[in-house]
Amino acid sequence: MRTHIAFSIVAVLAVAACSSPPEKRSYPLQGQVLAVTPDHQLATVKHEEIKGFMMAMTMAYKVSDPKLLNGIAPGDLINATLVVEPNGAYLSDVKKVGEAPLEKAADAPSATSGFELLKPGEQVPDADFVDQNGKKRTFSSFKGAPVALTFMYTTCPLPDFCPLMDRNFAAVQETIKSDPTLKNVHLVSISFDPVTDTPAVLKQHATELRADPARWTFLSGDRDTIDQFASRLGLAITRDQANPVSIAHNLRTAIVDAEGRLVKVYTGNEWKPDQLAADLKALK
Numbered sequence: 001m002r003t004h005i006a007f008s009i010v011a012v013l014a015v016a017a018c019s020s021p022p023e024k025r026s027y028p029l030q031g032q033v034l035a036v037t038p039d040h041q042l043a044t045v046k047h048e049e050i051k052g053f054m055m056a057m058t059m060a061y062k063v064s065d066p067k068l069l070n071g072i073a074p075g076d077l078i079n080a081t082l083v084v085e086p087n088g089a090y091l092s093d094v095k096k097v098g099e100a101p102l103e104k105a106a107d108a109p110s111a112t113s114g115f116e117l118l119k120p121g122e123q124v125p126d127a128d129f130v131d132q133n134g135k136k137r138t139f140s141s142f143k144g145a146p147v148a149l150t151f152m153y154t155t156c157p158l159p160d161f162c163p164l165m166d167r168n169f170a171a172v173q174e175t176i177k178s179d180p181t182l183k184n185v186h187l188v189s190i191s192f193d194p195v196t197d198t199p200a201v202l203k204q205h206a207t208e209l210r211a212d213p214a215r216w217t218f219l220s221g222d223r224d225t226i227d228q229f230a231s232r233l234g235l236a237i238t239r240d241q242a243n244p245v246s247i248a249h250n251l252r253t254a255i256v257d258a259e260g261r262l263v264k265v266y267t268g269n270e271w272k273p274d275q276l277a278a279d280l281k282a283l284k
């Protein structure tokens with residue numbers, strides 16, 4: 001009889017899990033604040049692993065209320081609740097529990113990827129992608145021209161993450177159009193959300209950004225291939241198991257020279273289009 005009841009409960013739970021995925025999930029988060037934006041909308045937190053959800057990571061998080069960041073400063077150790085909704089994530093219940101000295105190189109890539117980080121001067125390994133026209137495209141096919149490369153996905157909920165990379169690349173595209181010494185430069189945006197970002201979605205996205213197909217290519221493809229390629233440049237991606245379009249990630253933008261060698265990697269979202277254009281101009 002007991003066994004029978006146990007089976008029934010399992011069956012009910014399984015049905016519940018299938019029919020109504022939770023709209024909102026909450027996880028305890030512990031970490032150190034590395035930065036707080038002046039408007040108190042975002043806190044960059046280096047946090048520990050959230051068991052069953054995401055690896056240890058440094059990310060800029062929105063907060064449910066900017067007042068939560070009053071009195072919170074870089075170096076503070078916090079406990080918070082990470083609330084994950086279908087379209088994004090934010091912190092609530094932020095509580096300071098201590099302080100610790102800030103480490104240098106806070107944006108160091110996660111060591112959990114298992115792949116060696118590429119160093120400037122090294123050849124970027126080739127990989128197979130699919131472009132916004134649904135055509136197979138190897139990374140090595142861009143050889144012969146300098147490439148500025150970034151990673152994004154079209155439904156990213158944080159406006160200063162992937163959407164900022166898109167806006168920056170759109171600005172760089174304008175610069176390279178108007179500067180004859182940059183006319184060979186090619187822009188490449190790689191989506192790490194192949195589930196949503198099909199070629200058709202990327203093509204529409206490119207149109208919205210007024211991307212010139214002769215200068216700016218959008219790629220996606222096999223998820224593991226993308227992850228492996230991206231991890232060599234320091235990108236860390238964590239997808240929610242239950243909801244693969246909910247993606248936690250950091251940012252990487254890179255310059256690759258005409259011979260396919262890595263020149264420079266920009267971490268985070270603070271680099272400016274002018275700086276990228278100047279670094280492209282300095283290539284010889």
Ligand SMILES: [Cu+2]
Nearest residue numbers: 153156161162
């Ligand atoms: Cu993003």
